[in-house]
Amino acid sequence: MARIAFVLPVRGGSGGAHSVVQEVTALRALGVEARVLVNRANAPQFAAAYDRFAWVAEGGMGVFDGPKDLALLAAEAEVVIGTTNTSVHSISEALLTMRNSAIRTGYYVQDYEPLFYAAGTSEHQLAVASFALLPNCVYFAKTSWLTGIVQAAHGLDAVRVVPSIDHGLYGPAPRSPGRRVVVAMVRPATPRRAPRRTLKLMARLAAGEFGDVEVVGFGADAEEMEQAGLVTPEGVRMLGRLRQQDVAALMRAADVFLDLSDYQAFGRTAAEAMACGCVALAPRLGGAPDFIADGVSGFLVDTTDADAVAAALRSILSLSESELRAMRYAGLEAVAGFTPVRAAMSEMRALGLA
Structure with a gap:
């Protein structure tokens, strides 16, 4: 039986942790x-974030305090995999x-x-250095954009x-025609x-510039918004931080x-939205072009171009x-193959375990 350990020093809740x-x-x-x-x-928050997975509380999550602790846990594995530069x-x-x-x-x-990170900072240098640290390392990533940038920046072949x-969690449900609902994530x-x-585009939507729509935001609570000097636009319903189950609903x-x-290395929330039967507008830069055919299964746009974003949004909202x-339907089909089993099998093949 293969033994694999993913080192994931985070609190959970992010797309990568998901x-x-x-x-x-x-x-498993x-x-x-x-x-x-x-x-x-981070272990208590991680365990709470993923308490619906029984294995997390049943020995599937190892906890370490430093390199020596990590070495003891890693020694039990056949393959140890980093998931962040740290x-x-x-x-x-x-x-x-x-x-x-x-x-x-x-x-x-x-x-x-x-x-x-800004070029020249210690954080940037550590992130760059992470690509030359592990001996005989197998690099793998979810999108052609990521595999391409690893090759271009480091001369390393990463398996897609x-x-x-x-x-x-993320699946479609029957819906009735009516006032259209536009959702955005604010982080x-x-x-x-x-x-x-x-938020600027959400304000324009709520003001009626694109027609009569309901505008909903999520991803930040009132305190986070205030600390960042951000104000929820009038007419926007802001739901705060949501668990995965609530995002799906x-x-x-x-x-x-x-x-x-600015870009998405993958575009997880867009893909999850598509899996729920929701039409996604996503950045053209990054991984979303792997699964969004512009104008067919969703929309891709240069997100730094406000006019292009507005034009794409008008196109969506003008659809019959x-x-x-x-x-x-096209969006549902585009992401239907993104199953955890297929992902797991592809990782095992990348690692030479299948």
């Missing part, structure tokens, strides 16, 4: 002894304490993290694996997610999902009910 948890669940169902290793500071550094430090270890390594590149969506703490740009009741991020239904 991917790993879904895929570990699928790996396939008979693989898969675990997630979380640093102690986790790769932690694995590297742990390996130094494990002389003559035969453990293999992998790097699940969920985003190109050097883009998160299948993305995963939890189709047990003040993440500048590349363009919260101000998103919201998308099933919506007609349009807007992602005005039959045209909207056809686009919904």
Whole structure:
């Protein structure tokens, strides 16, 4: 039986963490002894975020306090996989304490993290360095954009694996024609997610510039908005932070999902919205072109071009009910293959385990 450990030092709730948890669940169902290793500071929040997965509380989550602790947990695995640049550094430090270890390594590149930081900062240097730390490492990523940027920036071949969506949560439901609902995610703490740009467009929508629509936002509570100096536009219903189950329910009741991020390495929320039968407008830059055919299964746009965004939104909202239904069906079909089992199998093949 293969033994795989994903090192995931986060609190959970992010798209990358969702991917790993879904895929570990699928790996375990396939008979693989898969675990997630979380640093102690984040372990309580991680366990709470994923309490619906029984394996998290039943030994599937290992907790470590530093390189020595991590080394002890890693020694039980056949393959240890980094999921963030900081986790790769932690694995590297742990390996130094494990002389003559035969453990293999992998790097699940969920985003190109050097883009998160200003060039020349220590954080940027650490993110870049993470691509040269692990011996005989297998690099893999979910999109052609990510595999391309890893090759261009580091000369490394990354295997493209299948993305995963939890189709047990994200799925369509019957809906009746009526006032259209437009949903957007606002994340003040993440500048590349363009919260101000998103709120500006939501204000225009709520003011009636694009017709009579209901506008709903989620992703930040009132305190986060206030701390970032952001104001919820009049006429916008802001739901705050939502659990996955609540996001799925919201998308099933919506007609349009807007992602005005600068780029998306994958575009998880857009893909999940599509799985719920919601039409997505997503950034052209990044991974979304892998699963969105512009004007067919959704819309792709240069999100920095306000006129282009407005034109695409008008195109969506001008669709007849039959045209909207056809686009919904195309979107559902485009992401139907993003199952955790297919994702898990593709990762096992990338790692030479299947």
